[in-house]
Amino acid sequence: MGELIIAASFLFLSIVLFVQTGELPNMFFGTLGPSVFPKILLMFMGILSTSLIIIKVIEFKKIKDKKQLIETFELSKKMLSKYKLIFITFLNFFIYIFSMKYIGFRISTFLFLFSTQWLIAQKGKRNLPMMILIAGIVTFGSFYFFRYYLTVIFPGGVFFE
Amino acid sequence: MLDLILLGFKGVYHFNILLSMCIGVIAGIIAGAIPGFTITMAIVLTLPFTFGMSSVGGMATMVGVYIGGLSGGLITAILLGIPGTPSAVATTFDGYPMAIKKGKPGEALVIGIAASFFGSLIGMIVLITLAPQVANIALKFGPWEYFSLIAFALTIIASITGDSIIKGLLAGVFGLVISTIGIDPISGFHRFTFGIKSLRAGIPFLTVLIGIFAVSRLFTGLESKKEITENKKLIVSDIKINFFDGPKKVLSQPFNLIRSSLLGVLIGAIPGAGASISNILAYDQAKKGSKHPEKFGTGIADGIIASESANNATAGGGLIPMMAMGIPGDAVTAVMLGALMVHGINPGPLLITNHPEVAGGIFVAYFLASIFMFFVQIWGVKLFIKVIYIPKFILVPVVLSLCVIGSYVLNNRLSDLYILFFLGIVGYFLIKNKFALAPIILGCILGPIAETNLRRAMMISYDWSLFFTRPISLGFLIIGVISIFYSVWQKNKQGHKENFEKIK
Numbered sequence: 001m002g003e004l005i006i007a008a009s010f011l012f013l014s015i016v017l018f019v020q021t022g023e024l025p026n027m028f029f030g031t032l033g034p035s036v037f038p039k040i041l042l043m044f045m046g047i048l049s050t051s052l053i054i055i056k057v058i059e060f061k062k063i064k065d066k067k068q069l070i071e072t073f074e075l076s077k078k079m080l081s082k083y084k085l086i087f088i089t090f091l092n093f094f095i096y097i098f099s100m101k102y103i104g105f106r107i108s109t110f111l112f113l114f115s116t117q118w119l120i121a122q123k124g125k126r127n128l129p130m131m132i133l134i135a136g137i138v139t140f141g142s143f144y145f146f147r148y149y150l151t152v153i154f155p156g157g158v159f160f161e
Numbered sequence: 162m163l164d165l166i167l168l169g170f171k172g173v174y175h176f177n178i179l180l181s182m183c184i185g186v187i188a189g190i191i192a193g194a195i196p197g198f199t200i201t202m203a204i205v206l207t208l209p210f211t212f213g214m215s216s217v218g219g220m221a222t223m224v225g226v227y228i229g230g231l232s233g234g235l236i237t238a239i240l241l242g243i244p245g246t247p248s249a250v251a252t253t254f255d256g257y258p259m260a261i262k263k264g265k266p267g268e269a270l271v272i273g274i275a276a277s278f279f280g281s282l283i284g285m286i287v288l289i290t291l292a293p294q295v296a297n298i299a300l301k302f303g304p305w306e307y308f309s310l311i312a313f314a315l316t317i318i319a320s321i322t323g324d325s326i327i328k329g330l331l332a333g334v335f336g337l338v339i340s341t342i343g344i345d346p347i348s349g350f351h352r353f354t355f356g357i358k359s360l361r362a363g364i365p366f367l368t369v370l371i372g373i374f375a376v377s378r379l380f381t382g383l384e385s386k387k388e389i390t391e392n393k394k395l396i397v398s399d400i401k402i403n404f405f406d407g408p409k410k411v412l413s414q415p416f417n418l419i420r421s422s423l424l425g426v427l428i429g430a431i432p433g434a435g436a437s438i439s440n441i442l443a444y445d446q447a448k449k450g451s452k453h454p455e456k457f458g459t460g461i462a463d464g465i466i467a468s469e470s471a472n473n474a475t476a477g478g479g480l481i482p483m484m485a486m487g488i489p490g491d492a493v494t495a496v497m498l499g500a501l502m503v504h505g506i507n508p509g510p511l512l513i514t515n516h517p518e519v520a521g522g523i524f525v526a527y528f529l530a531s532i533f534m535f536f537v538q539i540w541g542v543k544l545f546i547k548v549i550y551i552p553k554f555i556l557v558p559v560v561l562s563l564c565v566i567g568s569y570v571l572n573n574r575l576s577d578l579y580i581l582f583f584l585g586i587v588g589y590f591l592i593k594n595k596f597a598l599a600p601i602i603l604g605c606i607l608g609p610i611a612e613t614n615l616r617r618a619m620m621i622s623y624d625w626s627l628f629f630t631r632p633i634s635l636g637f638l639i640i641g642v643i644s645i646f647y648s649v650w651q652k653n654k655q656g657h658k659e660n661f662e663k664i665k
Contacts, residue, residue, distance in 0.1 A: 002594040003328070010331060017338065017353055024350055031620045034345035034352055037612040041337050048331045055327070086383050090586065093376075093561060097578040109562055116558035120383065138559050142566055150206060152570050 004056040011049035018042045085120065092116055104157025110139040162289065165513070169521025172217040173529065181210075181218060182526060185225030186533040190541075192226070193233025194245040196375050196560075197367055197567015200230030201492040208500055216504035216519050221526035223497050224476075228530040231436055231473050232277040232538060239269045239465075240548050241560065243375040247367070248436030248472035250602055251444035253374070255457065255464030263460045266546055271407030272462050273469045274538040276418070279411055280470030281531035283422035284429070284477020289524050292485045299430040299482055304617035305628050309637035310431070311611040314438055316644040317445040318600040326652070329597045336604020337611075339364055346609070347616055359576030366605045368568045368577050372584030373591075373598050375564050379557050380589050404539055410462045411470075417447050417463055418470050425471035429478020435491040436475040437606050441599065443471030449644070454651050477527065484512060484520060 017038065024035035096112035113135035118126060146152040173179070185207060192203035207226050211219030234249030239256035256273060260266035287295065302310075318333035342353045343363025354360040411418055421443035428439035447467035448457045457464050479490035487509035489495035501508045506516055513520040548556075568581045588598060618627065628634050 002590065006590060006594055006596070007331075010335065013338075020353055020355075024345075024352065025348075031623075032616045034348045034350045037615065038338065038341045038352060041334055041341065045331065045334045045338060048327055048334060052327050052331065083384070086380050086589075089380065089383060089557075093585075094582055097565065097575075097582055100578070101575055109565075113558045113562055116561070117554050120554035120557060121552075122554075134555055134559070138562060142563070146566065146570060150570070153573065154569070155575065 004053060004060075007049045007052035007056065010045055011053065014042045014045040014049060018046070088119055089116060092119065100155050100157070102157050105154035106139055106143055107157065109142075110135050113138055165517050165521040166289070166524060167521070168518050169217075169523070169525035172215075172518045172522040173221050173525045175218075178214075178218040178221050179529070181214065181222045182225040182530055183533050183537075185222040186229035186530055186537055189226035189229025189231075190233035190236070190534070190537060193230040193249075194236040195567060196237060196243050196245055196371050196564055197570065198245075199367065199571075200227060200246060200248075201496070202570070203230050204493050204496045208496060208503075211500055212503060216501065216506055216516075217522035217526075219500050219504060220497065220519060220523050221530075223500060224523060224526040225530040225533065227476055227493055227497075228281060228473065228527070228534050229537075231476055232274065232281075232469070232534050234472075235273040235277065235465075235469055236270070236538075236545050239273060240266055240545065241556075242378045243560070244370065246436075247370055247602070247606065248440050248475070249468070250370070250374075250437070250599060251440040251468035252465055252472075254444060254468075254599070255460050255462075256468075258458065258460030259462075259465070260460075260549075265460075266549060267542060268403070268406060269460075269465060270542050270545060271404055271539065272410050272465050273407075274535060274542070275407035275411040276466040276469035277473040277538075278531055278535040279408075279418055280422045280425060280473035281476065281527070281534070283419065283470070284426050284474035285524065285527045285531065286477075287423070287426045287474075288477040288480055288484070288527065292481045295426070295430045295478070295481050295485075299432065300486065300488075301633060302431055303631070304614040304621065305631050305634040306637065307431075307614035308611055308618060309628060309634040309641070311607045311614065313637040313641035313644065314442060314607055315603070315611070316641045316648070317441055318603060325595070326649070328595070329600050332591065332596050332598065333600035333604045336369070336601035337608040338604075339369060339601070340366075340605050340608030341612070346613060359574060362572070362574075364580055364605075365568075365571050365577060366602075367571055368581050369584055369605045370602055371564045371568055372581040373588035373601055376561065376581065376585030377588030377592050377598070379560055379564075380585070381592055382553055382557060404542075407539075411466050414463060414466055417450070417466050420450070421447060421467040421471040422474035425474030426478035426481070428471075429475035429490055430481045431478075432482055432488055432490050435479065436472040439475045439478075440468040440472040441603060443467040445644075449647055449651065473531075480523065480527070483508065484523065487512060 021035040021039050021042070024038075025033040026035050027033045092112065092115055096108050099111075100108040114131055117131045117134065121127075121131075143154060147154060173182075188207070189200065189203055192198045193200060203226050204223055207223055211222055214222065230246065231248055234245035234247075235252050235256065237243045237245040238249040238252040239260045242253050242257035242261070244250045244253055252273060256269045259269040315333065318329055340363075342360055344350070344361050345352055351361055424443045424446060425436070425439040428442060429435065444457075444464055444467045447463055448454045451457065451463060453461075479494045482488040482490045483494040483498060487498070487507075489498050498508045501512075501519070506512070506519060564581065565578055568577045569575070571577065588601075591598060591601075628638065
């Protein structure tokens with residue numbers, strides 16, 4: 001099922017981008033324009049995606065036993081609970097990246113490291129001082145190394161601008 | 162030549178130069194091990210330190226960083242499945258399975274380190290003996306030859322597609338499409354930016370590498386709740402490290418070692434190619450030339466030897482156009498040329514004649530840096546392996562934050578972090594549905610080179626037949642076609658063998 005969704009996504013992407021190439025010239029001062037190479041690639045992508053969709057649909061049709069299909073969908077529901085931790089971690093990762101601009105590198109990184117350790121570690125084995133120490137060392141260690149030794153300017157956010 | 166080397170030894174054999182070389186090697190290894198922190202960045206940061214040194218000392222230090230960086234990528238590639246540098250992508254194919262699935266991280270590391278060492282030595286021998294000849298061949302490369310070389314390199318996708326050729330090709334084309342996003346380098350038109358300003362600069366290849374490979378790999382590590390909650394080590398068996406096993410295993414495959422190293426030298430000598438291509442190309446050739454290609458990807462020494470010897474030999478190749486012609490082979494050698502100019506030395510075809518002490522110093526520094534790299538990494542193996550004992554609830558967030566830092570530091574852009582996040586999700590879904598990720602990286606690396614050279618070739622002459630009439634170009638195209646058919650034949654043969662064994 002996942003392969004079918006991915007193939008359909010690639011097909012959709014190839015169509016959308018191919019339409020976009022219509023705005024680009026095919027020729028540029030008598031030579032190949034910026035649209036030619038992407039068009040060739042997107043045609044390939046469309047053909048490959050379509051082939052994969054067809055193969056997967058044929059495989060699904062071969063599943064004659066409807067009970068097996070229902071079991072597949074039941075399994076998908078169970079998988080959602082299996083991937084709960086991954087979903088939460090992804091969300092946490094997004095919040096970290098999004099918040100960096102507003103609260104700055106140091107605060108966002110510290111909070112991300114601490115909260116992710118907390119989320120992933122087993123309930124009975126959450127060592128709060130160790131988690132704070134690790135978050136602090138990594139955050140401030142990397143900040144001072146990159147900022148003062150490599151002169152990289154990290155986002156300061158509203159507190160450190 | 163012997164006079165040159167003796168002069169080089171005389172120039173390099175000072176305590177302060179040897180010390181700075183050793184520090185350079187260690188710094189290069191650390192830089193190479195951190196995903197996103199490139200060798201080029203490490204060399205650029207080394208440059209200011211060399212101003213106060215002699216020209217020989219400065220160049221020796223930079224060579225040390227270069228050799229260390231090329232080899233450092235194997236540490237995270239083997240232990241975490243995340244290539245520290247693009248030159249270690251192919252090392253993950255067999256290094257990580259050997260370390261984790263087979264429970265032999267020590268063996269994988271020592272094999273990789275030994276392969277890097279011997280690859281460096283072979284690169285050095287070619288550099289010293291054949292630099293002008295190799296440079297002459299490399300300079301015959303016009304845009305037709307470049308395009309044909311890239312077309313040949315793209316055929317590798319057919320052999321690293323995993324179980325499904327269609328899925329692998331789809332991933333490869335996806336990588337090529339990613340490389341077209343941004344401002345077209347020739348005409349300046351915006352492509353696929355959808356009005357988003359941050360996409361105008363395109364999607365940095367390293368962000369793709371970190372997102373697709375590193376972030377997705379870290380999240381797959383969170384799937385087994387049982388392993389995380391029980392704080393399980395990645396490997397439960399005793400880890401044995403036999404330092405002599407590495408060189409023994411590498412030297413037991415002389416053909417693989419020499420072929421991969423020579424490929425690395427040749428790719429390194431071609432300006433604009435580099436270790437990011439050579440390691441995958443060498444891996445592909447090792448697989449095609451093996452009697453057991455089905456074992457590649459399961460954690461065998463052959464794959465690690467091919468990748469690591471090629472990427473370190475590329476350093477020798479990269480120095481060839483620099484020393485013989487004064488042309489940089491890649492970004493690293495471009496910085497080295499800059500260092501030479503800062504010291505008042507004019508790089509060019511007469512470098513060896515006019516400044517034999519510098520040329521000899523570079524040759525000797527290459528040799529000594531390889532030895533330093535070998536011993537530093539061998540002594541460090543026991544320390545590196547401790548990474549696998551770090552619980553996942555600490556390892557995952559720390560490495561994720563380093564990935565974020567690595568992506569941000571490339572261009573100081575927050576938008577790259579959103580791209581990193583998005584590609585991490587894409588990479589994760591692709592892994593879950595058994596898509597190979599390496600073709601995406603290959604497509605991203607090779608796409609811009611292929612398109613630029615194709616259009617340059619068309620600008621010079623609209624005659625398509627030049628791709629087939631120029632001998633080097635034709636040679637690459639023929640090898641590419643053979644490569645595709647051979648990969649398909651190998652896969653079919655393997656399929657028949659498996660079916661036969663099932664029937665038995």
